[in-house]
Amino acid sequence: xxAAEEARPPRARVVVEAERCKGCDLCVVVCxxxxxxxxxxxxxxxxxxxxxxxxxxxxxxxxxGLCYWVCPDFAITExxxxxx
Amino acid sequence: MSAVxxxxxKLGELPTLTGTPTHYCAGCEHGTLTRLLASAVDARGxxxxxxxxxxxxxxxxxxxYLNLDAVQAPHGRAPAVMAGIKRVRPDLLxxxxxxxxxxxxxxxxxxxxxxxxxxxxxxFLVNNAIYGMTGGQMAPTTPPGMVTTxxxxxxxxxxxxxxxxxxxxxxxxxxxxxxRRVFLPVAPTSSPDTFNARGALEGEAAIRHAFETQERGGFxxxxxxxxxxxxxxxxxxxxxxxxxxxxxxxxxPGLYRDRFGVEGR
Numbered sequence: 001x002x003a004a005e006e007a008r009p010p011r012a013r014v015v016v017e018a019e020r021c022k023g024c025d026l027c028v029v030v031c032x033x034x035x036x037x038x039x040x041x042x043x044x045x046x047x048x049x050x051x052x053x054x055x056x057x058x059x060x061x062x063x064x065g066l067c068y069w070v071c072p073d074f075a076i077t078e079x080x081x082x083x084x
Numbered sequence: 085m086s087a088v089x090x091x092x093x094k095l096g097e098l099p100t101l102t103g104t105p106t107h108y109c110a111g112c113e114h115g116t117l118t119r120l121l122a123s124a125v126d127a128r129g130x131x132x133x134x135x136x137x138x139x140x141x142x143x144x145x146x147x148x149y150l151n152l153d154a155v156q157a158p159h160g161r162a163p164a165v166m167a168g169i170k171r172v173r174p175d176l177l178x179x180x181x182x183x184x185x186x187x188x189x190x191x192x193x194x195x196x197x198x199x200x201x202x203x204x205x206x207x208f209l210v211n212n213a214i215y216g217m218t219g220g221q222m223a224p225t226t227p228p229g230m231v232t233t234x235x236x237x238x239x240x241x242x243x244x245x246x247x248x249x250x251x252x253x254x255x256x257x258x259x260x261x262x263x264r265r266v267f268l269p270v271a272p273t274s275s276p277d278t279f280n281a282r283g284a285l286e287g288e289a290a291i292r293h294a295f296e297t298q299e300r301g302g303f304x305x306x307x308x309x310x311x312x313x314x315x316x317x318x319x320x321x322x323x324x325x326x327x328x329x330x331x332x333x334x335x336x337p338g339l340y341r342d343r344f345g346v347e348g349r
Binding site for chain 2: 009013020022023024025026029030032045047063065066068069070071072073074077078079080081082083
């Protein structure tokens with residue numbers, strides 16, 4: 001499993017600043033691959049912040065940036081692509 | 085031993101955003117619009133000459149989140165303040181964010197007259213169909229039948245009239261050069277619990293085109309149909325569904341006027 005992960009590194013990355021997130025769910029419902037979900041834990045504001053994982057329910061992150069554009073709290077601070 | 089992975093930033097931090105945590109409720113389109121404004125200002129490289137005029141309402145603290153020079157206008161008077169700044173300093177990029185309670189109710193006169201004179205300013209109207217900051221009273225844009233704190237039985241058109249359509253009002257004037265309406269919330273799709281982000285992407289383009297129109301000497305106006313789940317008293321995602329079901333047919337999105345042909349550039 002670990003070897004397979006290393007063989008194919010994540011091709012995209014989304015950085016969520018958990019302390020800014022208000023857990024509104026918008027990034028979760030717009031993500032075409034379901035790469036974002038809300039954490040079970042809380043942040044300092046008392047919200048369940050969004051968490052990113054590369055392998056989503058429907059596929060891998062493509063760095064499309066929809067989550068970045070809809071986030072009302074600027075909590076998604078970076079959408080990056082792997083340099084081939 | 086694997087090679088070091090390098091990632092290139094496709095979308096990142098914007099210099100025009102201060103990063104201050106917003107006072108907006110979770111999932112509010114005001115926050116989305118703030119990012120879109122910052123992105124459009126940065127795309128023009130206009131941070132040093134952009135002036136934000138914030139109105140009274142939820143947009144009153146927009147200057148806290150945008151790293152720009154800003155003026156806070158009296159209730160409804162943002163278009164007059166913008167026109168004044170632009171006349172004294174035509175080199176500045178002057179834009180304002182107003183709510184529907186501010187621009188369509190108390191400030192309709194200023195909006196109509198600034199538009200009629202064709203002042204080269206950009207006005208962004210956030211229409212969430214209710215008075216958000218003051219606690220959910222009926223606004224001129226409230227759809228018929230909507231329950232608000234001042235219309236507990238639903239808006240009755242016989243006594244309170246039909247909702248005012250600001251975009252159509254401005255279309256009746258010769259002054260404006262660019263008029264567009266954007267459905268900003270995430271919109272439900274055919275598959276359950278999946279929404280599209282078309283509004284945000286369209287909104288970013290609309291703001292860039294509004295700025296382009298202003299630089300060519302025309303009045304630009306973009307209305308953003310938005311939501312207010314706290315005062316509509318529904319969940320965040322239900323407010324987006326309601327907006328798509330009720331507000332989108334009432335305030336149809338689209339490009340209504342583009343005199344300089346800035347779209348499609």
